Amino acid sequence: MGSRKDIKQRIANVSSVEQIIKAMDMVASTKLVKARAQLNGVRPIYHELKRVVDELSSRMDAHSHVFFKEREVKNSLYIILTSDRGLSGSYNTNILEKSFEHMQGKNEKIFVVGAKGNEYFKKRNKNIIRTIVGVADAQVYYFSESIAKWLTDFYLSGEAKEVFIAYTHFENVLSHTPIIEKLLPVATRTMDNTDLSDKKYEPSIDVFINHVVPLYLHMNIFRAFSESDTSEQAIRMVNMNAAGKNANEIIDELTRIYNRKRQAAITQELSEIVGSANILNKGGLK
Amino acid sequence: MAEQKTNKQNDKKITLNITTPRGVKFTEKADMIIMRCIDGDLGVLSGHEPVSAVLGDGILRIKNNGIEKKLAVFGGIAEIDKRTVNIFSTIAQPPEEIDLERAEADLREAQATITEKAEEKHVQGLHVLIHRSMVRIQVSMHPGEIEYFDEDNEDEHKKDKADES
Secondary structure, three states, rough: OOHHHHHHHHHHHHEEEHHHHHHHHHHHHHHHHHHHHHHHHHHHHHHHHHHHHHHHHHHHHHHHOOOOOOOOOOOOOEEEEEEOOOOOHHHHHHHHHHHHHHHOOOEEEEEEEEEEHOOOOOOOOEEEEEEOOOHHHHHHHHHHHHHHHHHHHHHOOOOOOOOEEEEEEEEEEEEEEEEEEEEEEOOOOOOOOOOOOOOEOOOHHHHHHHHHHHHOOOOHHHHHHHHHOOOHHHHHHHHHHHHHHHHHHHHHHHHHHHHHHHHHHHHHHHHHHHHHHHHOOOOOOO | EEEEEEEHHHHOOOOEEEEOEEEEEEEEOEEEEEEOOOOOOEEEEEOOOEEEEEEEEEEEEEEOOEEEEEEEEEEEEEEEEEOOEEEOOOEEOOOHHHHHHHHHHHHHHHHHHHOOOHHHHHHHHHHHHHHHHHHHHHHHHHOOEOOOOOOOOOHHHHHHHHHHO
């Protein structure tokens, strides 16, 4: 261990880092509150639309529609939501590894959101067709609308035969799970109960599907964004909290060492003084 | 249509739920709901057959106890059942949420640019904007709740009012 001056310097360093950590913690927790409010707003409409689309998918007359029809899979589009910034623990690694595993053996096209995801897939030489970095929080809604439109066109033009979205589902502050969900084609179900099929659609079922599915995609993408964003802020907050605790521990430890050294120096000085005084009292060195 | 069949059960009300990306925004009981679908208006009374409809840009009118409320609803879908109407839309604004000045400014701007530019895609967007601002203006012109004349309910209506006062 270095001199007292060195230790003092280290304590100063660690405390300045601690200040930054505390600031990031505060930022993450305010952002978390906002993100959570947005997420809680979008979840109901998403679930309702999902129910409507599920209902449609159990109808035989909807199965022939392009959004529901299973096609021969030649290539798959992945929309992967990651963060632009680090210091969010295992958030990016979890979702990236899961999607990397998922796309094994598929002819993948990747649409990646966030700088971290872009880096990851570039390193692994994957086929990235579009990257978006630095979406402002306030723009997410319109942004997901434009993605939904782009996605619909992309899908209809046949460039991708199936579409997956990878996001991090937010359960609570401490638990989040990476999820890969199939967006298109919408899974069809064959159901035996016929009481659903007497339901009518205005003006016709095809027009209805043409309107509902893009709206559903928009809400789904917007929700996935909100889920990911909320998880990111929650993970960052938890991590920064832990980092703050660690910094405190280091400071405590360093202070203890510093005090011990100081005490040792004082004791040494004292014993030197006492020693010399004793010698002088005995009449000095002869 | 089904409305006529159920006219006699006017005492039964229909529940309207409007869900937007900001959460469940609006829940209300009503006698009659008139919504703008992509191919025209659709009026719904309690006891309607189950129908799902695509909504257009327009005014949603809610009639209840002789009072009419208006909302601007742009796009989305409506799910109609016997007792409930669920509307899922990206934009649903009551008059108090509409910024009248902004709507008027939007309208002027769009009308000015539509004559200059001729790009088809752009013009389409401008038409939508014009229509939406007009709807917004119309809705916010009636900020209060307007009483409407209801033949069937007139006496009842008067009684209600008397009770209130």
